[in-house]
Amino acid sequence: MNAIMSEIRTALMSTLVLVVLVCCLYPLAVRGAGLLIFPRNAAGSLITRAGTITGSELIGQCFTGPRYFHTRPSAAGKGYDAANSGGSNLGPLSKHLRDTVAERVAAYRQENGLGPDIRVPADAVTASGSGLDPHISVRNALLQAPRVAHAAGMNPEAVRTLIHAHTEAPDALLFGCPRVNVLTLNIALHENR
Amino acid sequence: MHPVNIIELLLFVGLLLAMTKPLGLHLAAVLDAQGKTVLDPFVQPAEKFLYRLIGIRSTDEQSWKRYTVSLCAFSLVSMLFTYAVLRLQHLLPLNPQGFGPVRPDLAFNTAASFTTNTNWQSYGGESTLSYFSQMAGLTLHNFASAAAGIAVAAALVRGISRHSVKTIGNFWVDLVRTNLYLLIPASFIFALFLMSQGVIQNFHPYVTAQPLDQQAAAAQSIAQGPLASQIAIKMLGTNGGGFMNANAAHPYENPTPLSNFLQMLAILLIPSGLTYYLGRMLKNQRHGWAVWTAMLIMFLASLSVCWWSESAGNPRLHALGVDAAEGNMEGKEVRFGIFDSALFATVTTSASCGAVNAMHDSFTPAGGLMPLVNIQLGEVVFGGAGAGLYGMLVFIVLTVFLAGLMVGRTPEYAGKKIEARDIKLCALALLILVCTILGFTAWAAVAPRGTAAITNRGPHGLTEMLYAFSSAAGNNGSAFAGLGATTVWYNTTLGIAMLLGRFFMIVPILALAGSLGAKKPMPQTAGTFPVAGPTFIVLLVGTVLIVGALTFLPALALGPIVEHFLMTTAPVVY
Numbered sequence: 001m002n003a004i005m006s007e008i009r010t011a012l013m014s015t016l017v018l019v020v021l022v023c024c025l026y027p028l029a030v031r032g033a034g035l036l037i038f039p040r041n042a043a044g045s046l047i048t049r050a051g052t053i054t055g056s057e058l059i060g061q062c063f064t065g066p067r068y069f070h071t072r073p074s075a076a077g078k079g080y081d082a083a084n085s086g087g088s089n090l091g092p093l094s095k096h097l098r099d100t101v102a103e104r105v106a107a108y109r110q111e112n113g114l115g116p117d118i119r120v121p122a123d124a125v126t127a128s129g130s131g132l133d134p135h136i137s138v139r140n141a142l143l144q145a146p147r148v149a150h151a152a153g154m155n156p157e158a159v160r161t162l163i164h165a166h167t168e169a170p171d172a173l174l175f176g177c178p179r180v181n182v183l184t185l186n187i188a189l190h191e192n193r
Numbered sequence: 194m195h196p197v198n199i200i201e202l203l204l205f206v207g208l209l210l211a212m213t214k215p216l217g218l219h220l221a222a223v224l225d226a227q228g229k230t231v232l233d234p235f236v237q238p239a240e241k242f243l244y245r246l247i248g249i250r251s252t253d254e255q256s257w258k259r260y261t262v263s264l265c266a267f268s269l270v271s272m273l274f275t276y277a278v279l280r281l282q283h284l285l286p287l288n289p290q291g292f293g294p295v296r297p298d299l300a301f302n303t304a305a306s307f308t309t310n311t312n313w314q315s316y317g318g319e320s321t322l323s324y325f326s327q328m329a330g331l332t333l334h335n336f337a338s339a340a341a342g343i344a345v346a347a348a349l350v351r352g353i354s355r356h357s358v359k360t361i362g363n364f365w366v367d368l369v370r371t372n373l374y375l376l377i378p379a380s381f382i383f384a385l386f387l388m389s390q391g392v393i394q395n396f397h398p399y400v401t402a403q404p405l406d407q408q409a410a411a412a413q414s415i416a417q418g419p420l421a422s423q424i425a426i427k428m429l430g431t432n433g434g435g436f437m438n439a440n441a442a443h444p445y446e447n448p449t450p451l452s453n454f455l456q457m458l459a460i461l462l463i464p465s466g467l468t469y470y471l472g473r474m475l476k477n478q479r480h481g482w483a484v485w486t487a488m489l490i491m492f493l494a495s496l497s498v499c500w501w502s503e504s505a506g507n508p509r510l511h512a513l514g515v516d517a518a519e520g521n522m523e524g525k526e527v528r529f530g531i532f533d534s535a536l537f538a539t540v541t542t543s544a545s546c547g548a549v550n551a552m553h554d555s556f557t558p559a560g561g562l563m564p565l566v567n568i569q570l571g572e573v574v575f576g577g578a579g580a581g582l583y584g585m586l587v588f589i590v591l592t593v594f595l596a597g598l599m600v601g602r603t604p605e606y607a608g609k610k611i612e613a614r615d616i617k618l619c620a621l622a623l624l625i626l627v628c629t630i631l632g633f634t635a636w637a638a639v640a641p642r643g644t645a646a647i648t649n650r651g652p653h654g655l656t657e658m659l660y661a662f663s664s665a666a667g668n669n670g671s672a673f674a675g676l677g678a679t680t681v682w683y684n685t686t687l688g689i690a691m692l693l694g695r696f697f698m699i700v701p702i703l704a705l706a707g708s709l710g711a712k713k714p715m716p717q718t719a720g721t722f723p724v725a726g727p728t729f730i731v732l733l734v735g736t737v738l739i740v741g742a743l744t745f746l747p748a749l750a751l752g753p754i755v756e757h758f759l760m761t762t763a764p765v766v767y
Contacts (some may be wrong), residue, residue, distance in 0.1 A: 002442055007262050010365060011270040013247040015333070018372065019274070020335045023329040024376060027394075029611040030384045031694050034394040034421065037385070042394045044445070045404075055402040055413060058391050058444040062409040072527070076439075082415040083399055085439035087524040087552035088703035089675030091649035092507045093759060095766040097523065097555075105514045123508070128526050129442030129551045135527040137519065168528075174201050176450025177530035186405055 066151035076131025135179035198532040217469020254360035257707025263364035272630035278330035288323035290533035294688035312434030312670035319416035339430030340371040342579030345367035352706030384425035391448035428459035433547030464575040479725035502559035524552030542567035545577030547670025554673040558757035629666035642682040648675030651767035656752035666694035
């Protein structure tokens, strides 16, 4: 019994020691280093325009107007709720998934004036894992370009040039997929007008 | 499936291979109370100071029983600490969102989850927990449970490599040294890299943004927090509990494909290094590499199926006019695409990590089957930090035993006779996993409180429950997250499953360490079964697969396997 009590005492002490080390000193040291070396990243890569925060470069947001490129469908809260991230968690045989995707396909084709023979990009009609995906595929952006150009009264070629300027290549040409950051692209469009 | 993905895979395996030896050597020094490392000049004074504070002598060694008592006492105390932090979070600092106390069942589940290195996310991260709860309540265990796992693996390896002794090391020394010489420095460096990619680290209240398209949304509240420090150890310690609900799919936790690549590497780093440590301690480096190779074979096999299935996508959606070229994108992020999501799913379930960068619940049936199988094999394909190696050592002892039976010789491993008691302990360690997973899943499948939580009907619903208890008992922590498991019933049963899967496995393993350590060495003869080379690798892989298949195939047939055939042949939806 004495042996067990002494073990409990050691356990208490080592828990306290670890709390000080890894729960206080370590996160504060990382915070300090972040402030010194990567202040913008550590604070959330926020985009500020005319004194107000428009959003974060890394966090997607909702777009419905025809003048904007649209992000992917989102299952985070009521859509792009960045305080409530998450996916739809619908399985492959889900009736709800099938019906929702069918609606999204029809809406995507109608919005962008696409015929029934055009296959809709998968990312345009499926919800992402986080519900905050800031990116869309290049093909998705190019299919939306004529609609955006028309609504914004711009030359379609200029819109396509903007898309390519906001396309991120795979990291080190190796990791991940080419992708278009919707928020920065839309801000560029907005400021172009 | 793209050629550039093959290059990425080769680079991944190549880097893992290249880092195995240096890390194994470092582990050998860290896990020796008198070991010399390059960090000694900086860390040794702190180490000595800590020993004085907690009142131990680094030269004292413990019997397996004492080692077990120390580990259990530490786990109990630290679990109660986390429970208290969560229950009292409304009174504690760093709570800018003003979250109330965590419900008792959820606090129990979360405390059990982090103590056991499971990190099952019943909690909602940014919508439930304050910064202090994350930093103190959860990060404590990210370090402590990983160190405890490594300690148990080291104790077992000591038992195998020593002979005629009663002691297997000192738990407190292993705990302190693993943290000071390995986990804390490595996490700090990794956290710096993560911030360079955009992972946040701050204590600001949630940011309110005025979105560009004011017609679509008037305001967007963006969750903040000290992420980088927690994500670094979440990966290195194979914990996997996310700061945010969406875990590594969240752009703040995993902003770029490069951060994703290194996070995957970080998960497998320590488990892989431990195989080299095994070879070094047994003075049989070829054995260490044979174990590594067996793990790699199973890893690649599992990845191939998952990758293929996710690339092929969901024919139901293709029939609606969705482009098949992108694969199954439901629940996946554009920046990762199919390959990085399939690789991540394989890595995180091979190890007992459980972080996810895509939602496994929305994977295709065969793509979701592989993560589930990885967990059910006991997470011995590299496995968790420490837990992978001690799990694999159980299978190695079984393999040696089976090989001995086949040729009619007394089985021996590393110069030790394997006797009935040792095999019983191994069987116990395996059976506890099986009984917990299948027992609880069976209960959930017939209990109204079990089935009420499933999101997807049909075979997928059974898979959600089977996955939950596999993940809990296997201390993985990933989920088919459609299961609405934040109920009192699930929080309690899953919490119990985690504790059973962790401690009822660790106790027989430490007993095995004690039993093997006490044995006298036997001279190696021409008849000794060699534990290196292709024959051993094939037998080891075979043992792991046969034990896993015999146990779980019936349950899997009713879940993902039947779902796969329904998807490809029948027009049903649920």
